[in-house]
Amino acid sequence: MDKFKDLPDSDGFFGDYGGKFVPETLMYALQELEDTYSKLKDNNEFFANVDKDLKQFVGRPSPLYFAKRLTKYHGGPKIWLKREDLNHTGAHKINNTVGQILLAKAMGKKRIIAETGAGQHGVATAAVAARLGLECHIYMGANDIQRQSLNVYRIKLLGATVHAVKSGAAILKDALNEALRDWVTNIEDTYYIIGSVTGPHPYPMIVRDFNAVVGRELKEQSIELFNKFPDAIIACVGGGSNAMGVFYPFLEEDVKLVGVEAAGSGIKTGKHAAPLNDGKPGVLHGAKSYLMQNDEGQVIDTQSISAGLDYPGVGPEHSHLKDSRRATYIAVDDVEVLKAFHNVTRLEGIMPALESAHAFAALEHLVKDFSKNANLVVNVSGRGDKDINIVATMGGISLD
Amino acid sequence: MESLLIRLELKLNTLKANARKALVAYLVAGDPDLESTLELMHGFVSAGVDVIEVGVPFTDPIAEGPIIQSAHDRSLKKKITLKKIILLVEEFRKKDSNTPIILMGYLNTFLAYAEELNNIHNRGVDALLIVDIPGESNLNEVGIYNKSIASISLVSPTTSLSRVDGICKSSSGFIYYVTLRGVTGSEDLDIKDAKQNIENIRTKTILPIMAGFGIKTSKDAAYLSEVSDGVVIGSSLVEMIHRASDKKDYKYIYNYLNEISEAINK
Ligand SMILES: Cc1ncc(COP(=O)(O)O)c(C=O)c1O
Numbered sequence: 093m094d095k096f097k098d099l100p101d102s103d104g105f106f107g108d109y110g111g112k113f114v115p116e117t118l119m120y121a122l123q124e125l126e127d128t129y130s131k132l133k134d135n136n137e138f139f140a141n142v143d144k145d146l147k148q149f150v151g152r153p154s155p156l157y158f159a160k161r162l163t164k165y166h167g168g169p170k171i172w173l174k175r176e177d178l179n180h181t182g183a184h185k186i187n188n189t190v191g192q193i194l195l196a197k198a199m200g201k202k203r204i205i206a207e208t209g210a211g212q213h214g215v216a217t218a219a220v221a222a223r224l225g226l227e228c229h230i231y232m233g234a235n236d237i238q239r240q241s242l243n244v245y246r247i248k249l250l251g252a253t254v255h256a257v258k259s260g261a262a263i264l265k266d267a268l269n270e271a272l273r274d275w276v277t278n279i280e281d282t283y284y285i286i287g288s289v290t291g292p293h294p295y296p297m298i299v300r301d302f303n304a305v306v307g308r309e310l311k312e313q314s315i316e317l318f319n320k321f322p323d324a325i326i327a328c329v330g331g332g333s334n335a336m337g338v339f340y341p342f343l344e345e346d347v348k349l350v351g352v353e354a355a356g357s358g359i360k361t362g363k364h365a366a367p368l369n370d371g372k373p374g375v376l377h378g379a380k381s382y383l384m385q386n387d388e389g390q391v392i393d394t395q396s397i398s399a400g401l402d403y404p405g406v407g408p409e410h411s412h413l414k415d416s417r418r419a420t421y422i423a424v425d426d427v428e429v430l431k432a433f434h435n436v437t438r439l440e441g442i443m444p445a446l447e448s449a450h451a452f453a454a455l456e457h458l459v460k461d462f463s464k465n466a467n468l469v470v471n472v473s474g475r476g477d478k479d480i481n482i483v484a485t486m487g488g489i490s491l492d
Numbered sequence: 493m494e495s496l497l498i499r500l501e502l503k504l505n506t507l508k509a510n511a512r513k514a515l516v517a518y519l520v521a522g523d524p525d526l527e528s529t530l531e532l533m534h535g536f537v538s539a540g541v542d543v544i545e546v547g548v549p550f551t552d553p554i555a556e557g558p559i560i561q562s563a564h565d566r567s568l569k570k571k572i573t574l575k576k577i578i579l580l581v582e583e584f585r586k587k588d589s590n591t592p593i594i595l596m597g598y599l600n601t602f603l604a605y606a607e608e609l610n611n612i613h614n615r616g617v618d619a620l621l622i623v624d625i626p627g628e629s630n631l632n633e634v635g636i637y638n639k640s641i642a643s644i645s646l647v648s649p650t651t652s653l654s655r656v657d658g659i660c661k662s663s664s665g666f667i668y669y670v671t672l673r674g675v676t677g678s679e680d681l682d683i684k685d686a687k688q689n690i691e692n693i694r695t696k697t698i699l700p701i702m703a704g705f706g707i708k709t710s711k712d713a714a715y716l717s718e719v720s721d722g723v724v725i726g727s728s729l730v731e732m733i734h735r736a737s738d739k740k741d742y743k744y745i746y747n748y749l750n751e752i753s754e755a756i757n758k
Binding site: 111112113114115116117119120121123259260265269272273276277278279280374375376377378383385387388389390391 | 550551552553554555556557561565568573574575598599600601602603604605623624625626627645646647648649650651652655670673674675678
C-alpha cells in the first residue's frame with residue numbers, strides 16, 4: 093500500500109476516494125490547475141512567496157499555547173491549543189487562500205470565485221483578492237447569510253460581491269453547486285478557490301498542502317515545548333481542511349489523530365452533518381467520499397449549529413483515513429458544543445468559533461483514554477466573533 | 493455489446509442512410525408527473541423526435557442552469573426515483589419499441605441503483621449519459637457493470653484534442669458535443685466554434701455527433717445540424733412543459749418540435 097503521505101495517486105485518488113467527477117467543461121480547468129501546481133510545487137521562489145505572505149500578511153507562525161485551566165478542568169492529559177484563531181481574518185482558511193491566489197496569479201486569471209459557509213473562507217478569499225486587486229465573487233447560502241451576517245458585511249467591505257444562493261436548503265452545499273456553475277460558465281478567466289479539502293482532484297491535495305503549514309509548525313513547537321510529538325491531535329471536520337492541515341505532517345508518525353464531526357441534534361435523530369459517522373460512500377461535488385444520502389442516492393439535508401460544518405460531504409482523504417483506521421472520527425452534538433464554547437471562553441479567555449468548539453467538546457469523550465503525562469493538541473481553527481449572535485440567541489439574549 | 497446496441501445504432505444508421513438529421517429531445521422524468529412524462533414521450537415521437545433523453549433528478553445537478561434545476565426539484569418533490577423511471581420506460585416500450593431511450597443524470601443516483609442497472613437493457617433503456625464522470629472512463633470503472641448498454645460522453649469546447657481520442661474510445665451510441673461554455677440553458681450558444689470542434693472530433697471517431705446545450709430556435713438548430721448529425725433540445729422543452737403543466741395541453745410543444753424537425757431536415 094502507498095504511504096499515506098504519498099497520496100493522492102496520479103488520478104487523484106486516496107485509496108477508493110477522490111477522483112474528478114465533474115462535467116466535461118471543467119476537466120480542462122482542472123488539468124490546467126494540476127499542471128500549474130505540479131510545476132510550482134518544486135519551485136522554491138513560489139513557496140518563498142507563500143511563506144512570506146504567511147508570515148507578514150497572516151501573522152504566522154500561530155502559537156502553541158498550554159491551556160492550564162482547561163487541563164485542570166478535565167483532570168487528565170495536558171491540553172495544548174494550536175492557535176489558528178489568531179490568524180489574520182480569524183481562521184485557518186487564510187492559509188489556503190494565500191496560496192491559491194498566487195496560483196491564480198501564476199495562471200493569469202482575472203476573476204476569483206469562492207463558496208463559503210461560515211463566511212470565514214469568504215472573508216479570507218475577499219482579503220487576498222483585495223490585496224491583488226482582483227474581481228471577487230462569493231457564493232453563500234441565503235440561510236448562512238442570515239446566521240453569519242457579520243462575515244457577510246466583512247466580505248462586502250473587502251470589495252467582493254456576495255451572491256445569495258436560494259436553492260436547496262440554502263447552505264454551504266448549495267453555495268458550492270452555484271460556485272461550480274459559475275466556474276463552468278466562466279471557465280477561461282476565472283479561478284475557483286475552493287475552501288476545503290473537498291471537490292475534484294487536484295483541490296483536496298492543494299488545499300491540504302497549503303494548510304499543512306499548521307502541522308509543520310506544530311511538529312517544531314511540540315518538540316520545543318514538550319520535547320516530543322503530541323500523543324493526540326484533535327480537530328473539527330466540516331470539509332476537513334483544518335484537520336487535514338494539522339494531521340498531514342503527522343500521518344507517518346505515532347500520533348493519534350481525531351476528527352470531530354457535527355452531530356447537530358444528535359446522530360440518532362438523523363439531523364446532523366456527520367457523514368463519516370453516519371453516511372456512506374457516494375459522489376458529490378467532484379469527488380467520491382463519505383456522503384449523507386438516502387437509499388435513492390439523493391443528498392440529504394444537514395443540520396448543525398455551525399455553518400462551517402453544515403455540509404453533507406467530507407474531503408476524500410478523510411474517508412481514506414477512516415477506512416484504513418489511521419484517524420478516528422467522532423461526533424458531538426450542538427448542546428455539547430455550546431457548553432464547550434462557554435467553558436473554554438471562561439477558563440482560558442479564548443472564544444473559539446463554533447466549528448472549533450466541536451474539537452473542544454470532544455475532549456470530554458477523549459481525555460479518559462490518556463495519562464496525565466500525555467499531551468493533547470486541540471486545533472483551534474478559528475475565533476468566535478462571527479458566532480456571537482448565535483450564542484446570544486441560544487442563550488435567550490437579544491443583541492439588537 | 494453489439495446486439496443490444498441495436499436500437500440506438502439502427503436508428504442513427506437509418507437516419508444517416510436517409511440523409512436525415514436526428515432530433516433528440518430531453519425532459520425530466522416526473523415533471524409535472526409520471527403520467528404526463530409518458531404522454532409527452534409518445535407525443536415527442538409523433539412530433540418527429542428520434543431519440544429521447546430522460547432526465548433522472550438529482551439534488552445537486554451542477555451542470556444544469558436554473559430551468560432544469562427547478563425541474564429536478566419538482567420531480568424530487570414528487571418522490572421520483574430511478575426505480576420508478578425504469579418502470580416508466582417499460583411502460584413506454586409497450587407502445588413504442590423503436591425509439592431509443594437514454595437516461596441522463598448524475599453518478600450518485602446511478603450508483604445507488606447499481607444492481608438494478610444490470611438488466612435495464614432488457615427493460616427498454618438503451619444508453620446512459622452520466623454528466624459527472626470523466627469521458628475517458630468506461631462505465632465499469634465507475635461502478636456500473638452493465639456491458640450491454642451504451643455510454644454516451646460529452647465533449648465540450650474546452651476539451652483538448654488530446655483527450656478526445658480517449659473519450660471516443662470509451663463511448664458508444666454517439667458523442668454529445670456541448671455547444672456552449674456553461675450550464676444547460678445558457679444564452680451564450682457558441683455556434684462559431686462548433687463547426688471546427690465537431691470536425692476535429694470527426695477525425696477521431698466514426699460515431700455520430702449530436703450538438704446540444706442552449707439550442708432553442710429552429711434557426712440555431714438548422715445551422716448546428718449542418719455541422720453535426722443532429723441536435724439535442726433540452727431546457728426550452730423543460731420550460732415549455734412547466735408552463736403547460738397546469739392545463740397539461742402540450743400541443744404547442746409538439747408544434748415546436750415539428751418545426752425544429754423540419755428545420756434540421758430542409
Ligand atoms: C473556524 C472554522 N473552522 C472549521 C471550519 C470547517 O472547515 P474545514 O473542515 O475545512 O476546516 C470552518 C468553515 O467555515 C471554519 O470557519
